[in-house]
Amino acid sequence: MNTFKPPTYKYCPMCGKGLTEIKVNGEAYQACSDRTACKWIRWEHTPITVAVIIRDLNNPERILLVKRNNEPFKGLWSLPAGFAEYGEMPSEAAKRELKEEVGLSASHLKLIGQYLESSHPKTFSILNVFAAEGITGNASPSDDAEDLAYYSWKSLPKMAFAGQVLAIDDFFK
Numbered sequence: 001m002n003t004f005k006p007p008t009y010k011y012c013p014m015c016g017k018g019l020t021e022i023k024v025n026g027e028a029y030q031a032c033s034d035r036t037a038c039k040w041i042r043w044e045h046t047p048i049t050v051a052v053i054i055r056d057l058n059n060p061e062r063i064l065l066v067k068r069n070n071e072p073f074k075g076l077w078s079l080p081a082g083f084a085e086y087g088e089m090p091s092e093a094a095k096r097e098l099k100e101e102v103g104l105s106a107s108h109l110k111l112i113g114q115y116l117e118s119s120h121p122k123t124f125s126i127l128n129v130f131a132a133e134g135i136t137g138n139a140s141p142s143d144d145a146e147d148l149a150y151y152s153w154k155s156l157p158k159m160a161f162a163g164q165v166l167a168i169d170d171f172f173k
């Protein structure tokens with residue numbers, strides 16, 4: 001468990017009235033001030049993110065990284081990664097992000113592990129990291145990426161997300 005708090009809402013997203021705070025089992029939650037008709041309570045959930053490890057076939061100590069072109073962490077490096085969409089399985093999200101970010105397809109994904117990723121300044125996420133095999137396509141950067149490069153896992157460049165670094169270590173050790 002951690003102490004990160006999501007942003008505070010100003011208005012009820014269901015009816016637009018003001019918000020209040022209520023206690024449920026001793027915990028404080030934002031809730032609609034209309035406690036008779038609307039009764040909305042804000043149950044916050046942790047978003048799911050995914051990241052993919054792709055090894056260089058010519059040098060399996062090296063993995064594919066993208067240089068971020070957007071904030072947060074513009075200019076730092078990351079595995080191909082992103083948020084799962086609503087209702088999307090992490091493995092599906094990983095395949096989609098791989099295609100969108102670096103133009104690659106993977107026939108097989110293996111879950112390396114799940115990590116609490118707290119590097120992002122605006123949200124925590126449950127990071128699901130996969131190793132990809134059966135790669136097809138030519139790696140090319142999308143708009144989200146300024147550059148692509150293979151780096152040895154032993155000498156990574158400045159990485160944006162600490163959870164990814166843990167996963168890379170777990171994968172190779």
Ligand SMILES: [Zn+2]
Nearest residue numbers: 012015032038
């Ligand atoms: Zn409401």
